[in-house]
Amino acid sequence: MAAAELxxxxxxxxxxxxxxxxxxxxxxxAALGLSLAVGSASVAPEMLWAVLxxxxxxxxxxxxxxxxxxxxxxxxxxxxxLAVAGALMQVLLRNPLADPYVLGLxxxxxxxxxxxxxxxxxxxVITGSAFAGAFASTLxxxxxxxxxxxxxxxxxxxxxxxxxxxxxxxxxxxxxxxxAERLPGMLYWLMGDLSYxxxxxxxxxxxxxxxxxxxPLGRSLNVMARGPLQAAALGVKVRPLEWGIYLAASALTxxxxxxxxxxxxxxxxxxxxxRLVLGxxxxxxxxxxxxxxxxxxxxxxxxxxxxxxPEQLPVGVITALLxxxxxxxxxxxxx
Amino acid sequence: MSRLEIxxxxxxxxxxxxxxxxxxxxxxxxxxxxxxxxxxxxxxxxHTLAGLRAPRRGGVLLDSRPLAxxxxxxxxxxxxxVFQERHDGFPATVRETALIGRHPxxxxxxxxxxxxxxxxxxxxxxxxxxxxxxRLVSTLSGGERQRxxxxxxxxxxxxIWLADEPTNHLDLHHQTAVMALLAGQAAEGxxxxxxxHDLNLAARWCDHLLLLYPDGEACWGPRDAMLVxxxxxxxxxxxxxxxxxxxxxxFVPVR
Numbered sequence: 001m002a003a004a005e006l007x008x009x010x011x012x013x014x015x016x017x018x019x020x021x022x023x024x025x026x027x028x029x030a031a032l033g034l035s036l037a038v039g040s041a042s043v044a045p046e047m048l049w050a051v052l053x054x055x056x057x058x059x060x061x062x063x064x065x066x067x068x069x070x071x072x073x074x075x076x077x078x079x080x081x082l083a084v085a086g087a088l089m090q091v092l093l094r095n096p097l098a099d100p101y102v103l104g105l106x107x108x109x110x111x112x113x114x115x116x117x118x119x120x121x122x123x124x125v126i127t128g129s130a131f132a133g134a135f136a137s138t139l140x141x142x143x144x145x146x147x148x149x150x151x152x153x154x155x156x157x158x159x160x161x162x163x164x165x166x167x168x169x170x171x172x173x174x175x176x177x178x179x180a181e182r183l184p185g186m187l188y189w190l191m192g193d194l195s196y197x198x199x200x201x202x203x204x205x206x207x208x209x210x211x212x213x214x215x216p217l218g219r220s221l222n223v224m225a226r227g228p229l230q231a232a233a234l235g236v237k238v239r240p241l242e243w244g245i246y247l248a249a250s251a252l253t254x255x256x257x258x259x260x261x262x263x264x265x266x267x268x269x270x271x272x273x274x275r276l277v278l279g280x281x282x283x284x285x286x287x288x289x290x291x292x293x294x295x296x297x298x299x300x301x302x303x304x305x306x307x308x309x310p311e312q313l314p315v316g317v318i319t320a321l322l323x324x325x326x327x328x329x330x331x332x333x334x335x
Numbered sequence: 336m337s338r339l340e341i342x343x344x345x346x347x348x349x350x351x352x353x354x355x356x357x358x359x360x361x362x363x364x365x366x367x368x369x370x371x372x373x374x375x376x377x378x379x380x381x382h383t384l385a386g387l388r389a390p391r392r393g394g395v396l397l398d399s400r401p402l403a404x405x406x407x408x409x410x411x412x413x414x415x416x417v418f419q420e421r422h423d424g425f426p427a428t429v430r431e432t433a434l435i436g437r438h439p440x441x442x443x444x445x446x447x448x449x450x451x452x453x454x455x456x457x458x459x460x461x462x463x464x465x466x467x468x469x470r471l472v473s474t475l476s477g478g479e480r481q482r483x484x485x486x487x488x489x490x491x492x493x494x495i496w497l498a499d500e501p502t503n504h505l506d507l508h509h510q511t512a513v514m515a516l517l518a519g520q521a522a523e524g525x526x527x528x529x530x531x532h533d534l535n536l537a538a539r540w541c542d543h544l545l546l547l548y549p550d551g552e553a554c555w556g557p558r559d560a561m562l563v564x565x566x567x568x569x570x571x572x573x574x575x576x577x578x579x580x581x582x583x584x585x586f587v588p589v590r
Contacts, residue, residue, distance in 0.1 A: 216443035226427075235412070
């Protein structure tokens with residue numbers, strides 16, 4: 001019932017779109033502020049404000065600007081990337097259960113990253129190797145699903161799921177073969193961990209660029225959700241649009257996975273929660289996903305590094321622990 | 336006003352011999368009915384005429400230009416369809432659904448404006464589903480969805496209407512109302528072509544008929560020349576009794 005009532009306010013005029021986006025943007029800023037203030041040593045709000053204005057003492061400046069800010073911005077970018085990628089995959093496959101990893105991309109990235117760790121390499125090599133794995137997996141699924149030239153969303157989905165299962169087996173094999181002292185690092189990477197991220201700018205820039213590119217496509221995506229024939233009959237060039245969505249979602253996911261490992265749940269649940277509350281206009285849902293996904297991951301990462309400080313938890317565990325009950329509650333309320 | 340010209344067209348039904356190529360012209364003001372048994376290719380024909388499927392041979396001209404060289408958006412402004420099957424994977428309201436008919440008329444950066452909203456509301460009212468505007472499509476009955484699909488096409492406002500069994504799921508009153516609406520579109524100078532299972536609706540409302548036989552044979556022409564009981568019995572493989580009611584022939588299957 002709630003969904004029906006809320007669906008009764010479609011965003012025709014465009015004016016109605018700005019309020020939810022403004023609220024989400026404010027929430028994102030608040031979450032970022034919180035993540036800068038709390039941690040192993042807290043920073044008082046007035047000190048935080050001073051630091052952000054370019055003042056404050058040296059210790060606080062180092063703590064906030066050099067340690068916490070890059071990590072928080074990375075968390076925001078990765079959350080946004082995953083949520084937008086999930087929303088795109090759901091439209092592409094016309095399946096509300098799709099998430100960014102459904103087509104096996106995170107499996108490829110994980111195998112790449114674990115192989116680098118197994119070889120005893122660190123830092124940038126892990127990132128590069130993960131990206132290569134994600135890229136290889138995308139090409140593999142793309143090529144296999146394309147096959148003789150005719151593909152359908154169900155064929156793409158099936159190819160992706162089977163390729164993901166294959167990667168899963170390879171990951172288990174690598175974990176079984178790896179020496180005990182390397183296991184914790186590998187497991188943290190698999191569950192998603194932001195301490196690997198170095199600079200937040202590449203993921204933030206990609207998120208911004210893809211969101212801008214998607215803006216004029218929003219209405220076409222709405223029509224695509226009605227099925228490819230209906231979309232073609234309404235003037236959408238279906239096949240180029242589908243490949244475009246696939247490539248965009250893959251690029252977003254690959255960037256997210258190489259920045260922070262495979263953080264589950266954000267890509268599935270954030271688009272869903274927003275659809276339950278805001279309706280299904282992609283012109284609103286996609287930017288809202290970027291903001292809400294980012295906010296969720298900033299909060300989750302803040303919890304991950306404060307709950308048992310100075311030890312850290314994998315942020316993927318937190319997103320699931322936060323997301324599952326919230327999602328179930330919304331679902332329960334809406335039907 | 337637009338016209339659709341079908342030139343030596345053989346539709347691509349897998350596993351069927353070519354049969355007779357279709358060569359006919361759908362002129363403004365005409366209301367065509369496509370009749371044929373299940374699997375005769377009625378839906379395939381409509382999709383081919385809309386450029387959604389490639390023909391095996393021949394082609395379709397929209398206002399003397401081949402469909403294949405026109406952009407999808409250009410085609411969508413001139414020609415629209417009511418599909419037999421509809422997907423709704425994601426929840427959407429009735430009003431939002433009618434509004435997507437404006438898609439071919441809006442630039443990528445444009446939001447739907449007051450005029451688009453007015454067209455959608457009018458279409459919902461014409462199809463008697465305006466009281467459902469806020470409802471989710473997934474909660475509608477089959478007949479209500481059918482009327483919504485026609486309202487969406489009315490919002491799209493093409494010159495050429497292709498409708499795949501537009502009276503599916505409709506009660507008797509709404510069948511008549513929808514046929515009257517389609518006839519009204521034809522009277523305004525639009526081209527209407529629809530697949531029908533109900534011979535009697537075709538006999539009453541269409542002025543031209545195209546009979547598609549399952550072996551790929553076909554014949555077409557003005558209604559009165561086509562409504563020959565022998566030809567119709569062969570079309571459906573069914574014996575028919577004929578009567579005249581209210582000035583139109585009525586066909587009833589008999590054992």
